[in-house]
Amino acid sequence: MMKFIFFLLFPTMALAQDKGVVLDAATGNAVAYVNIASSLSEKAVSTDENGNFFINFDPNDMLTFSAIGYQTANIKASQADIVHLTAVIYPLDGVTVSQPKRTVEATIAGYDRSDIDMFYGTNGYAYVYARRFAPQSQFQATPYLKKLTIMTRSEVKNAKFNVHFYESNPDGTPGAEMGTANIIGIAKKGSRDTAIDLSPFNLRIPEYGFFVGLETLIIPENKYLEYAYTDKNKVYHESFFYAPTFGTTRTETNTSWGFGKKHEWGEFQKVSPEKILQYYADFNKATGKMAPPFDDRHVEFAMKLTITD
Structure with a gap:
């Protein structure tokens, strides 16, 4: 595909x-x-x-x-x-500190690589892509996050990205960061399943669910030339982007959010067929390739999570 x-x-x-x-x-x-x-x-x-x-x-x-x-x-x-x-001071008064036992594991979500039809990335736009995980009954027995696997595509070797975890507010919107340190993922060159070990961070699933956020780092080693062309006036143009990009599948209900533009959270909206096909046509006008079939369901970031007790 x-x-x-x-x-x-x-x-x-x-x-x-x-x-x-x-x-x-x-x-x-x-x-x-x-x-x-x-x-x-x-x-x-x-x-x-x-x-x-x-x-x-x-x-x-x-x-x-x-x-x-x-x-x-x-x-x-x-x-x-x-x-x-200035570092944030996290008060511990009244907080029960526990450690995962890691004797039982379960898997939530998942994806089929053949279903991934779109990758999301940036050419320098400040953005965090996020997927919401609503509360599930199995979170009671296995409340700790152990491993995250996502689909990445990278044009450079070992592209770095930041992984965020946010509490879900009672109304289903993104809330506070769950972690206190960077969780850095490494995407190898090409299209790959990229796994991030979450065990060192002891992330416990909150009552109202959580969000997993993906942020491409705008650093020189992630930068690459996406395309170059000479226009009708013989002016040469180059367009640079940043690796990696993140794979998505489709779903009937929306789980995707983004942080950017006005520096606030917003739910993903369905992208119109006209916008996608026009963008594809403009981007590939010199290739002669046919546009892919358009799916008007919601975009969902491809993720698989391993949880433990």
């Missing part, structure tokens, strides 16, 4: 590039994989494993720095050469 890749695109601007670093305010250590989002556009960058980042934002842009385990900070781009983030 022909696979279709759907990218969230934003217009590019030629701005002066600058670099900076994000540090822990208390320890002075580098903070890796911080999301740095623009308030004037929908683009973003991420810090690398050493806390470094490169930006080409408007100097007057107010940047939002967010990272798991740290308080969010809003800082003007012209003042963002050295950024200090």
Whole structure:
């Protein structure tokens, strides 16, 4: 089956590039994989494993720095050469701390690779793709998350991405982060089942269910040339994107959410056949390939979870 890749695109601007670093305010250590989002556009960058980042934002842009385990900070781009983030203090009063036994396992969700017809990615757009898992009876006996498996496609070797887990609010909307540290996945080149070991994080399933979020890191080692062409005026164009992309299947009910655009959560809406086919035609106008059959059901991110007691 022909696979279709759907990218969230934003217009590019030629701005002066600058670099900076994000540090822990208390320890002075580098903070890796911080999301740095623009308030004037929908683009973003991420810090690398050493806390470094490169930006080409408007100097007057107010940047939002967010990272798991740290308080969010809003800082003007012209003042963002050295950024200090304050760690979140998690109160333990009245909290019962337990450890998983790992004597019993169960599997929830799953996917067939042949059913995956679309991959979602970005060319620099600040976005987290998420799937909701509603409460299930088996969560009582096996309430800990042990392993996540997803379908990824990457054009580079060992593309890095961030995995988020969020509590579900009683109304089914995404709530607070469940973890206190980055969970970094590694997607090998090509289309693959990518597994992430969750055992070190002792993530317990909340009462109202949870969301699994996937965030492509906007770092240089994830960047690749998606396509290049010369227009009718003989002007050469290049378009760069970031690996990996995340595979989806189809479902009758919506489970997909996204965090981006206005820096808030929103449910996925059905994509019209006209939009998909037009995008496909524009993107592949020089290939002569036929557009794939369109499925008007909801998009669902392909995931399989192993849970334990």
